[in-house]
Amino acid sequence: MKYFKKSFFLLFLSIAGLAQNNIIPAPVNYERTDAMFMLDQQTAIDVKSENEEVRRYAELFQAFLTQGGLQIPLKSVESPDRMNKAIVVQLSPNANLGEEGYTLEVQENVINLSANAPAGIFNGFQTLRQLLPRQFENTGDGAVGLGMIMGCKITDYPRFGWRGLMLDVSRHFFTVDEVKAYLDKMAQYKFNVFHWHLTDDEGWRIEIKSLPKLTEVGAWRVERFGRFGDTRPYPQEGEKATYGGFYTQEQIKDIIRYAEDRNITIVPEIDMPGHSMAALAAYPELSVNKEPKFVNPGSKFAEWYGDGHFEMLIENTLNPADEKVYEFVDKVMTEVAELFPGKYIHMGGDECYQGYWEKDAEVQKFMKKNKLADTHALQSYFVSRVNEIIQSKGKTMIGWDEVLEGGDLPKSTAVMSWRGMKGGIEAAKMGHEVVMTPTTFAYIDYTQGDKSVENPIYASLSLEKTYSFEPVPDEVEAKYILGGQGNLWTEVIPNLPFAMYMTYPRGLALAETFWSPKEKKDWNSFINRTEQHFMRFEVANTNISKAVYEPIIKLKKEDGKLICELENNVPNTTIYYTIDNTYPVHFGQKYMGAFEIPEGNLGLRTQTYRNGQPLGRELRIHRDDLIKRVE
Template identity: 55%
Template sequence: MKKTLFLLVLSILTLDVFAQNIIPKPVEIKNIAGAYNITAATTIGANNAESQKIAEMFAAKLQKAAGLTPKIQKTGAIQFTINATPNTIIGNEGYTLEATNAGVKIAANKPAGLFYGFQSLLQLLPKEIESKSVSKGVKWNVPGVKVVDYPRFGWRGLMLDVSRHFFSKADVKRYIDDMVRYKFNTLHWHLTDDNGWRVEIKSLPKLTEVGAWRVARDGHFGDRKDPQDGEPTSYGGFYTQDDVREIIKYADERGVTIIPEVDVPGHSMAAIAAYPYLSCTKDPKTKVNPGTNFAEWYGGGKFRMFIDNTLNPSDEKVYEFLDKVFTELAALFPNKYIHVGGDECYKGFWEKDPGCQALMKKMNMHEVEQLQGYFMKRVETILNAKGKKLLGWDEILEGGISPTATLMSWRGVKGGIEAAKMGHDVVMTPSTFAYLDYNQGEATIDPPIYATLRLSKTYSFDPVQEGVDPKYILGGQGNLWTEQIPTIRYAEYMTFPRAWALADIFWSPKDSKDWNNFTKRMEAHFERADAAEMGYSKAVYDAIVKASEKDGKLIAELGSELADVDVYYTMDDTMPDNFSTKYTQPFEVPDAQITLRVATYRNGKPIGHLITLKREDLKKRVGR
């Protein structure tokens, strides 16, 4: 009897913990007595055609993972309901969810909210619900719970760059599936850049005949060999307009809006390779860039381009070209925005171009930066004529922008603060918190990239900065640039778990933020990601190694992002384990040919990567 009671209590406690593992964290979640067990007899209810679609998605999940084929009818034990009378608390994307012994009820005002309730229901079920095949011996229990949930921000985005590396239609759908598990609702689709033009424009066929393909190159992006004349351009790809429509439909069924980006006037080498007349230099030998170094960076945002990758703002043919591009894009994408880039536009070729100088004189411009403002206003006029709003990176502030333009703040938060104070709508996506291509942990373990962004730093982000009126902050976004990301699984590895942190930030109440609580939920989702065969990084388990100098001595400082992880180290050419020296405080590194080896453990078990650094490596970290 005692054993039975113990097992019952353990089962209830396990389910209660289960209920608290939802990402993003719900506004209100209360454990209640009981649990609903899904069986072969379970029915699914849907009160109209819109809720029926979500009920069918859930039934498909159960069939794949549990081997169950529940009947869908008007009312059922698991009920999906679009409210006849709106619940004013939850808005358009919120939902209520209640699970008891008798069943599960999910209700929302709109299909998007019902879909997010469905995602929370999936997270309440055992991790095997994410499996791609039937899991045997699983009890499909939904813990007793009551949830009232709605988002903090309306814009909860991720950006996928498909120019640096092309991702197939199936890959893009997979990324959308990854997003919606965590209630992201916006996919920013970076479709064009120096390294490839990825969307069919029927009136400009060379954009994909030429601009979508480049020479094949191995090695680190930025260190590759220049393309040679006559070399075959075998790497690349593009989306036909039918592909785009299919992906938009797929996203729409899952509550995701797709924002297309055509990056102009800079980052346009692929377009110029197809149509050389678009640039100032009009070089017919311009090629789609395969990842070579074609710029010199001086710091502080200053740089010089070796190759002209910028559209000519003084040439009317450029605006005729853009009108054709945006005419076709506006017809394809139903959302109100088209992103036009505007970032990292090198103006050195404009300074030397007679046409640009003549335009500056005609328009009484005193600085070449004003040409970008002129260009952007012309582009905005084109977009507005097609019923679209201009969206761009924070450089569009240079040279002035119209009051109706919307800005994405990527160079930190400064541009977003400035734009919001000017009355512009802003999406906060600063590289300092939200660039998912940045290294996630120890630089000697993950492949090299030019900056580091740890999970804890991402989690510390808040889109509404001090002194800014929140009404101008649409929300936030994580950006995944893909110079070093050739596959969709590695795209997942770089996106998660940092995007889980962003999901909490964009959805959950600000005052609910709790790092220790988040990391516990994160670890539960590592297991769910394994079941889903989804990529993710465990860099959060690795030690943090810093160095400083004091009184001429080299000092090492070790740490961890997690409070319950122990750090051990050696400097005597032995491999560290949990019987080695445990780190408790900064220590002096001997002035000798030593190697510092660092390992992390939890509860006596190894948990992170082994980090190995020579003394000279540590010295390079001083001051960082």
């Protein structure tokens, strides 16, 4: 009787929760039917293909069901019926689906999943996972064991071939298991490229056997706490470097296999010629001044003057006039290329300070000999040499949009546009393949909610702004845009739970942007579906931001008065506020329009509600701080 009551309750939850399509990213075509499929112990997965990848993907889905409390076999089912149901998986030619598309049909006793290629089967399983009750995401005592799936017919395929996320493991090191957990969540939402930022000033994270000091020295820094910048002291004389880590080549191979099993290709990044302080700590002779260096512990080592202009206080660039540097690059890229089976190797190329090159007599002599007009041309020379090295390993080079500087970039080189869309537009017009990842839409390390309750950083990026991203500018041919990517830099992200918090739900917005047809994008639909996925993250015990619920505060001065406007773009919400130092906010004023915040020792308290229940966090900001925000 106890089992029956639990089953009936879960069945009710299943039907109620699946009254609408909550799939992210939104499929190309979804058609609801009157059928209902009960996934239970009478179900089997029938793989009608000899393809090893297809079977592996089926086994992965089987393992997901097992951790959700339901053990079902992989076996052939000849004539499915109510007591002998089947999830039938097969490869079947369909010209419209491409390599990653699929069709999924949920009937009374059978679910048919078909695709042209194994990648499509994997993606179809991710959609099927979302059609299940959210309780299946629970890996603990709350596991379900059965679930109702509403009848439907789905035809789906991605808009772009490059649907990526970047994780910076240099500023903070993430373990093998943590990287795998990040890959798991990516795969769930049909991301297929993991850009792995493996080297930077704060740490060298990949074992290069021919250059052992890169990890013996470059992978470790003195331990510091708190925010990066002025408050982090430089290493003291004799202080041991104890914080960091690196991935052995065997660990990297393991992670590559893990990613491949989830339809994800890894693009490794070895950042050069700038951002090389960790490499120079190991091999200072590769710099211009050849002075001893240290792995930066997050201390301030540059002055930023705005508009992208800066001056390095400590040398962190390779010497492009030294042939030994190219021998070093060749050794690194040889081992990187042997490890990673994907097409691309990312060479960085961003934020390269050229001041040390300009002041060095030997570098200037080299430039004159090679008829290089300025240091931009010198950087272009370096990029071309690195491109030749990477090509000699059978790989294609990709770099940040600074690789365009100085001209003469080989057509085969792909460009990742991060300083807005401008670099990508320029590259596409020149015939380069482009990945769009502009700061204005895709930098998911930016503050996503009000700075009074979030980790402040130098810029903000809301969920709605991220969702408005359109990767193909009107002035370029779409064929040159490979797709897009979100970037997670980790100066203020020291652990995996917070990495997940910063990635999602903005990662969901990017997943839909990169997968779904442009005409299918709709904010109200997306945010309604996202709210359902909030509950999936909760059941999975995975950290996620709900900052989208919180009021957006806008301030201005009118006739000497401080005027406040509040906004929230989640449907069916109400904002309450107080400005008289009273609380709780729900018993304050219902927001109906702009209001004055009078002078005095007081502050704004505001919070979003739905049906009398608080949604986001309460924001509390003193008037003095509000004045600083005046537009």
